[in-house]
Amino acid sequence: MTSRDELVEHLAAALPEWLPTQRWFGGKDREITAVRPVSWTTLLDGDPLLIHLIVEVEQGDRTEPYQLLIGSRQSQVPDVAASASIGLENGLTCYEASGDADLTACLLELIIAGEPVDELRFEREPDVELTAGLRAHPITSEQSNTSLVYGNQYILKLFRKLTPGLNKDLMLHRALRDVDCQHIADPLGSISGELHGEELTIGMLQRFMPDAADGWVMATTSVRDFMADPSGLPPEELGGDFAGEAYRLGKAVATVHADLATALGTELADSAELERTVAAMTERLDRVTAELPALADHGPGLREAFGKVAALQDPVSMQYVHGDLHLGQVLRTINGWLLLDFEGEPAATLAERSALRSPLRDVAGMLRSFDYAAQQLLVGQPEDAERTARAMQWARRNRAAFCDGYAHVAEHDPRDSADLLRALELDKAVYEVSYEHANRPDWLTVPLASIDRIMTEGE
Ligand SMILES: Nc1ncnc2c1ncn2[C@@H]1O[C@H](COP(=O)(O)OP(=O)(O)O)[C@@H](O)[C@H]1O
Ligand SMILES: O=P(O)(O)O[C@H]1O[C@H](CO)[C@@H](O[C@H]2O[C@H](CO)[C@@H](O)[C@H](O)[C@H]2O)[C@H](O)[C@H]1O
Secondary structure (H helix, E strand, O other): OOOHHHHHHHHHHHHHHHHOOOOOOOOOOOOOOOEEEEEEEEEEEOOOEEEEEEEEEOOOOOOEEEEEEEEEOOOOHHHHHHEEEEEEEOOOEEEHHHHHHHHHHHHHHHHHOOEEEEOEEEOOOOOOOOOOOOOOOOOOOOOOOEEEEOOOOEEEOOOOOOOOOOOHHHHHHHHHHOOOOOOOOOEEEHHHHHHHHOOEEEEEEEEOOOOEHHHHHHHHHHHHHHHHHHOOOOHHHHOOOOOOHHHHHHHHHHHHHHHHHHOOOOOOOOOOHHHHHHHHHHHHHHHHHHHHHHHHHHHHOOOHHHHHHHHOOOOOOOEOOOOOHHHHEEEOOOOEEEEEEOOOOOOHHHHHHHEEEEEEEEHHHHHHHHHHHHHHHHOOOOHHHHHHHHHHHHHHHHHHHHHHHHHHHHHHOOHHHHHHHHHHHHHHHHHHHHHHHHHHHHOOOOHHHHHHHHHHHHH
C-alpha cells in the first residue's frame, strides 16, 4: 500500500502539469518551476483516504500557497476520480476530491463537531446550529475558488490561493452580520489553519440560497435576448430588460456600503492618501504593461487619468468596501440582491485588500461588469460594428440604472465624482488585463477593448 509520504511525493511531481488545467489556478501566466507540499493533514484514513494538502507553487521569483483536497482509493473508485485524476501511484487512483461527495461530507461534520484535526481548526459561528449528515456537490459557476453545496442548505467556499493573515471575506461577513445587514448570506462556520506560523483561513461556510439567480447569468441572458432580437426595438420595450434589476442592485450596493460604514467606520482621505492611490494605480499599470506591451500605447492617457485623483478638491470618504465587485458576486434572491465574496481581488496582497478605499471602487467594478456582460458575446467573433453598438447600448442603459439606484440610497450620485470614477474604472480594467492574462487568456480582448474605447471615445 502506498504510504501518505509516497503519495505526497507523487503529487509534488505531478502537480506542475496538472495545476494549469484547473480554472481556479491563478498562475497561468508563468511556468511552474516547483511545487512544494508544505502541510498535509489526513482527514479520512484508510480506503478511501482524504488528505488536506497545502502546496507552495513556485513560478520564478513568485511563490504562492494553494490548497487541495486529495482523495485516493483502492476500491469503489467513483467516476469523478477519473475526471479529476492527478495520476496513479502504485496502482492507486489519486485525484482532486472536491467532487467526491463521500469524502467531502466529513468537512461539514468536522465543522459541526468543532474539533481540530492536527493544525486544522473547524469552527461554527456563535449560536449557529447546523444539520448533520448532508452530502455536497461542487458548484460549476465561473469562479476562482471551489464551493461545495451541502444539501441545498449550506455552501462551503474553499479558498484556493491562500493568503496568510486575517481573512477579509470572513471578517467583513461577520461585521455585516453584526449590524444585521440584509444583503449578505450569513456566515455559519469556518476552517482555518496556519502557514509558517501565520493564521490562514481555508474555508468559510455560509447559508446557501437555493432559489437565487446569479447576477452574471441574469445580465448575460438579458444581453443575449437583446442582441438576438430582430426587431431592433429599444431595450425597455423588450421582455428581458435588466435595467430594473440594475437599479435595485445599485440600491443594495449603496446599502451595504452604509452598513460597512456603520460597522467599521469611515475616514477622509488626506492628500497623502490620494497621492498613494495614484502611485498604486500607476505601479499596477507599469507592472501590467511590462507583461503585456499592448497596453503601452495608452500609457500616457492612463497616467493622466490616474493623476487627476491627486488633484481632487472634494473630500473623498474611505471605508471598508467589497474590493472586487462584479455581476458574478451578486445573487438575486426572492428578497432582493445579496453581495458575495468580500475577499477583494485574488491577486492583491493582504495589505492592499485590507486598506480602506473609496466606495466608488465597488461602483467602478460593477460598471466594468456591465461592460463585460455586453462584450462577452463578441469574444472570438468577427468585427461587426452594428452588434458592437447594440452591446454598448445595453451596457450604457444598465450602467446608468445602477448609478441611479446607488444615488437614491447614498444621496450622492457616483457620476458627480467623474474624475475619480473614471480613474477607478480604468484602474480596474488594467487589473482585468492582468487577470485575464493569468486566468482566461481568451478573454483578454474584453478589457483591452474597453480601455481602447474609454481612452478614445471617453466612455
Ligand atoms: N450563499 C450562496 N447561495 C447561493 N449561491 C452562492 C452562495 N454563495 C456563492 N454562491 C454561488 O457561488 C458562486 C461563487 O461564489 P464566490 O463566493 O463569488 O466564489 P469565488 O470567490 O470563487 O468567485 C457565486 O457566483 C454564486 O453563483
Ligand atoms: O470572482 P472572483 O473574486 O474570483 O474575481 C475574479 O474573477 C472574475 C471572473 O470570474 C473577474 O471578473 C471579470 O470577469 C467577470 C465575468 O466573468 C466580469 O463580470 C468582471 O467585471 C470582470 O472583472 C474578476 O476581475 C477577478 O478578480
